[in-house]
Amino acid sequence: MLGSPSLRLVGKRLLMAVPIVLGVSILTFWVLNLIPGNAAQQLLGPEASPDQIQQLEEEMGLNRPQVVRYLDWLGGAVHGDLGTSLVSRQPVTDELGPRLAVSGEVVGLAFLISLGLAIPVSLLAARWPNRMLDRISMVVSTTGLSVANYVFALLLVLLFAVQLAWFPAIGYTPLSESVTGNLRSLALPAIAIAFPLFCFYTRFLRSDLVDQMQGEDYIMTARAKGIGPWQVLLRHAFRNSAFGLITIVGLNLSTLIGATVIIEQIFALPGIGQMLLQAINTRDFIVVQACVIVFAIITVLANLLADLLYAVLDPRIRYGSN
Amino acid sequence: MAVTEAPASSVLAVDETAPAPARKWLRSLAIGLPAGLLVLIFGACFVLPLVAPIPKPTGGDVLSSSLPPFSPGHLLGTDPNGNDIFSRILYGGRSSLIVAISVNLLGLALGGSLGALSAHFGGAVDTIIMRVLDVFIAFPSLVLTLAVAQSLGPSQRNTIFALAFFSIPAFARISRAATLRLREQPFMVAAKLSGTSTWRILVRHIAPNIGPQLMTFAMLGMGIIMIIEGALSFLGLGIPPPAPSWGNMIAQGQLSLSATPLLVVWPSLALFLTVIGFNQLGEALRARWSGR
Numbered sequence: 001m002l003g004s005p006s007l008r009l010v011g012k013r014l015l016m017a018v019p020i021v022l023g024v025s026i027l028t029f030w031v032l033n034l035i036p037g038n039a040a041q042q043l044l045g046p047e048a049s050p051d052q053i054q055q056l057e058e059e060m061g062l063n064r065p066q067v068v069r070y071l072d073w074l075g076g077a078v079h080g081d082l083g084t085s086l087v088s089r090q091p092v093t094d095e096l097g098p099r100l101a102v103s104g105e106v107v108g109l110a111f112l113i114s115l116g117l118a119i120p121v122s123l124l125a126a127r128w129p130n131r132m133l134d135r136i137s138m139v140v141s142t143t144g145l146s147v148a149n150y151v152f153a154l155l156l157v158l159l160f161a162v163q164l165a166w167f168p169a170i171g172y173t174p175l176s177e178s179v180t181g182n183l184r185s186l187a188l189p190a191i192a193i194a195f196p197l198f199c200f201y202t203r204f205l206r207s208d209l210v211d212q213m214q215g216e217d218y219i220m221t222a223r224a225k226g227i228g229p230w231q232v233l234l235r236h237a238f239r240n241s242a243f244g245l246i247t248i249v250g251l252n253l254s255t256l257i258g259a260t261v262i263i264e265q266i267f268a269l270p271g272i273g274q275m276l277l278q279a280i281n282t283r284d285f286i287v288v289q290a291c292v293i294v295f296a297i298i299t300v301l302a303n304l305l306a307d308l309l310y311a312v313l314d315p316r317i318r319y320g321s322n
Numbered sequence: 323m324a325v326t327e328a329p330a331s332s333v334l335a336v337d338e339t340a341p342a343p344a345r346k347w348l349r350s351l352a353i354g355l356p357a358g359l360l361v362l363i364f365g366a367c368f369v370l371p372l373v374a375p376i377p378k379p380t381g382g383d384v385l386s387s388s389l390p391p392f393s394p395g396h397l398l399g400t401d402p403n404g405n406d407i408f409s410r411i412l413y414g415g416r417s418s419l420i421v422a423i424s425v426n427l428l429g430l431a432l433g434g435s436l437g438a439l440s441a442h443f444g445g446a447v448d449t450i451i452m453r454v455l456d457v458f459i460a461f462p463s464l465v466l467t468l469a470v471a472q473s474l475g476p477s478q479r480n481t482i483f484a485l486a487f488f489s490i491p492a493f494a495r496i497s498r499a500a501t502l503r504l505r506e507q508p509f510m511v512a513a514k515l516s517g518t519s520t521w522r523i524l525v526r527h528i529a530p531n532i533g534p535q536l537m538t539f540a541m542l543g544m545g546i547i548m549i550i551e552g553a554l555s556f557l558g559l560g561i562p563p564p565a566p567s568w569g570n571m572i573a574q575g576q577l578s579l580s581a582t583p584l585l586v587v588w589p590s591l592a593l594f595l596t597v598i599g600f601n602q603l604g605e606a607l608r609a610r611w612s613g614r
Contacts, residue, residue, distance in 0.1 A: 150553060281472065
């Protein structure tokens with residue numbers, strides 16, 4: 001179980017995360033306010049008279065000083081109210097929920113696929129370095145890292161949706177409607193997100209494992225004791241490499257958010273990335289602000305989770321030595 | 323530390339299997355091959371349109387639209403607007419490369435010096451700079467870029483500004499970490515003790531030492547920026563059509579993906595080759611510099 005030192009570590013990390021999330025919200029607010037032309041103008045269209053614009057600005061509270069508006073927003077945000085969309089006039093939080101679920105499902109599937117493939121492949125590659133499988137996995141992952149995810153997504157569409165017609169090219173089937181339909185509609189987007197991740201994890205894990213197997217003293221000791229190569233690889237080397245992998249997975253999450261924006265656009269998925277892109281294009285600042293905050297919180301929480309896993313896995317941190 | 327020595331010994335272990343000249347040759351090939359590819363790409367994008375009779379990338383004739391590859395005068399054929407695809411690839415590459423180079427130079431200059439200064443001075447300056455950078459790093463970079471690109475309006479210059487927003491913190495991190503590692507080196511201590519001015523230490527001692535690492539990162543950064551620039555243009559927030567960019571060519575091709583997949587394939591292939599060139603060059607340089 002977690003001892004108190006690790007709990008304290010989590011507490012400390014949470015406290016450190018607060019100014020970061022605040023900073024992100026201030027930065028977003030500031031950047032969005034730099035944008036020429038505000039939401040009132042956007043809503044009323046180009047032929048609105050200055051009087052009309054002014055009236056709507058007052059109605060929406062846009063004429064108040066920036067600091068006041070920020071604090072007002074922050075006050076609501078702390079209570080879980082992220083404001084009302086300027087375009088749909090609906091509370092943002094109502095829309096966020098279902099969209100987060102869609103994006104979460106895609107990203108979750110992508111993680112499952114990428115880790116589920118990367119771990120066994122790197123273990124096999126590290127078990128027999130410089131052999132066939134190792135070489136192939138290195139070539140694939142090196143090449144794969146140079147392929148833009150939107151290019152890869154389009155190739156997938158071309159091959160599996162247009163040529164073979166195994167999966168739908170675009171659209172989303174809710175889980176409540178049909179489970180297989182849901183998985184089929186998410187398969188290509190999840191693979192498109194998973195492939196670069198797979199390449200990244202494989203490259204990292206394979207070289208980390210090989211480095212350890214060839215150089216570390218405790219590996220030598222374990223081998224000298226007569227422990228089998230698989231056992232050494234899994235019980236000794238992999239356990240150590242898992243730390244690096246966890247950090248990388250945690251750090252990846254913010255890049256993944258960028259990926260969801262593009263992938264959801266290509267596959268027309270009603271996720272949070274699509275919501276953000278629409279909001280950016282309609283200059284619905286409230287929605288943009290809400291999405292960005294959600295992203296920032298997810299990023300920070302993911303890193304926190306990585307730290308927490310560290311504490312669970314590493315006795316040195318768990319017992320608070322050092 | 324034992325951990326830092328382990329990779330070096332493993333490199334030696336692998337190298338022993340190959341005879342010395344072959345090893346050297348392989349190593350120079352690892353740098354030469356991607357470098358050669360990049361020289362070819364740069365030459366094609368920047369020099370070829372000046373010396374060869376390449377048609378204009380825009381303002382094509384509708385009468386000669388959607389010609390197949392190897393049509394007379396159009397090596398890769400034409401797009402639905404009647405523009406020569408090969409020419410669009412070259413001019414598109416030109417603008418993508420200009421964006422990527424500018425962004426990386428901005429990152430290298432501003433981020434690199436920010437990180438080095440932050441690490442060198444330490445204390446409150448360092449803490450403040452690092453906290454601000456933390457915010458930028460927690461900020462989903464593409465989101466920021468999208469917002470900035472949308473607010474400034476799509477154009478090449480604004481794409482550069484938007485992308486610089488997140489290349490600067492990345493470079494600052496790398497340069498800070500590299501500078502911190504230098505701090506305890508004997509020559510740094512000697513320079514400080516002998517009363518060398520801060521400016522001189524930064525220029526003569528820190529910069530040359532962190533330079534290779536930053537350059538390596540810049541190579542990898544070129545690939546990353548090329549891909550993100552493509553993404554921006556793909557989403558319609560980068561380089562605005564009709565001016566060509568690989569990203570907006572891919573986006574345009576997506577509209578007729580099932581009928582004319584080649585419209586997507588050509589710019590994708592160009593992007594892939596360029597990115598893999600930069601990535602491989604970066605990797606090879608890293609191996610070379612860390613191997614010594």
